[in-house]
Amino acid sequence: MRQMEGQIKEMEAEPGMAKITDKLYMEKLELVEVKEMIARYDYIIVHMISDLQYGPPMDVQIQWDELVELRAFDETEEIHVFGHELDSSGELRAIRIFEKGDGGDYLVKSYRMRNGKILKIKEYLTEDEDGQAEIVYTRPFAVTEEEEYGRV
Numbered sequence: 001m002r003q004m005e006g007q008i009k010e011m012e013a014e015p016g017m018a019k020i021t022d023k024l025y026m027e028k029l030e031l032v033e034v035k036e037m038i039a040r041y042d043y044i045i046v047h048m049i050s051d052l053q054y055g056p057p058m059d060v061q062i063q064w065d066e067l068v069e070l071r072a073f074d075e076t077e078e079i080h081v082f083g084h085e086l087d088s089s090g091e092l093r094a095i096r097i098f099e100k101g102d103g104g105d106y107l108v109k110s111y112r113m114r115n116g117k118i119l120k121i122k123e124y125l126t127e128d129e130d131g132q133a134e135i136v137y138t139r140p141f142a143v144t145e146e147e148e149y150g151r152v
Helices: 002-010 031-040
Strands: 017-021 024-029 043-048 052-055 067-073 077-083 092-099 106-112 118-127 133-144
Touching: 017 118, 017 133, 024 031, 031 067, 031 077, 031 092, 043 133, 067 133, 077 133
Parallel strands: none
Antiparallel strands: 017 024, 024 092, 043 052, 043 067, 067 077, 077 092, 106 118, 118 133
16 A cells, blocks of 8 residues: 555546556545445445454445445445554545546456455556556455356
């Protein structure tokens, strides 16, 4: 996250937004906005002090006063709520990451979750000063059944 923050500061887009890559953007949100937007996403992962829940948003009970981290996502965007490492106030921050167009260059990785489903992750790429590929942001974008990956 620190690496991304440094790059975002250098690449301003529209007011209230920051450009991560040519086709990946970030905007800050207030927690009130997050609560209103969550239902429109396909899947949510919520880390709370006393629990970890994941699934479609209507199946997850969020204890907002215990929230440590939240990721709500679909194919083209994500809301990420987190506590900042350098902020000792305990305040949560919220951002929305979204693609424009085809999302640019990225790698897709798959991980099996405890419930047997597959969590798909995008690692967005850009070039560093030497022209080497560099991962600038990683986010979940889908949860699928095993057979969608050709596994039996």
